[in-house]
Amino acid sequence: MHELSIAMSIVEVAQEEAQLRGVRVNAVHLKLGALSGVTKVALLSCYEIACDDTPLQGSRLIIEDVPVEIFCAQCGERRLLDSVQLFCCAECGQPASQIVHGKELEVVAMEVQ
């Protein structure tokens, strides 16, 4: 369970960005890949704890789930995976190990005022 340290890093990143801009943060938008190794539900509850006694107290964490997308060398196309248990092209069935998306753990935007 490392979601608390991840949540604390999110708060840290958001605080830095807010300070640079001289704003107050209402919400943090996060991209969370299916292969990031982080669980959404646990992260949401840890976020509240991580915000306590910081300028971000009371802010919301808005998570956008990012599914795994692979590049199929056979088709020359990007494809979404049907299952993280089966890394192969959903169209042609070829095994595919080149991951294009799905490892994201990224603050992409903030609602501020």
Place this chain on the structure above:
Amino acid sequence: MSPEPRLVEVRQNVLKQNDLVARALRVQFRAAGVFVVSLVSSPGSGKTAFLEKTLTLLRSRFRVAALVGDLATENDAVRLARSQAPVRQIVTGTLCHLEAAMVRDALGDWDLEQLDFLFIENVGNLVCPSSYDLGEDLRLVLLAVTEGEDKPLKYPTIFNSADVAIISKSDLADAVEFDWSSARYNIQSVRPGMRVFELSAKTGDGVDRYLDFLAERLAESRATAAV
């Protein structure tokens, strides 16, 4: 009156602090010519026995050292010291994984130029270590035959963060009726093309092929660094 709420774009990797330290470590390792291998697995899959065997056998041909992470105790460092290689313990307290800064701090004054291989044994955990880059050249994930063939399907993320899979405790395979073809299939299913070594640290069976592979990777790494 407070200003109107608005949306600003940010784009920051949450683990950027760790990634920066890991990147600096990688540069340092490359400059010193040391090849760094990390190990991840669930608790009890035989990481320490595997590492002890690795250190003992590699020592005759290479200069080796190890860092070993655990929540508590220095037992693993004591065990690994039997290999006569320099070993340092990282006690993480309650933290369930190693981070790049812990590796940097544990290295301290070690002269990396005096090493060919540095091994980093992560805390026994198949979830949390997957998110953290430690600056290693190669990440091994261990799966003991006693854990069952479907571990890769249950933990696809860690298998995807690793470069090589080791199926360990092969001497116990018959006793637990381990299904080799199903295990191999499951690994390829979550990580197509993954290199797999099947071995027993206890009997030494299969260990030579894996050690030769490490030696090749060290040579390749130094050849590309020299270009």
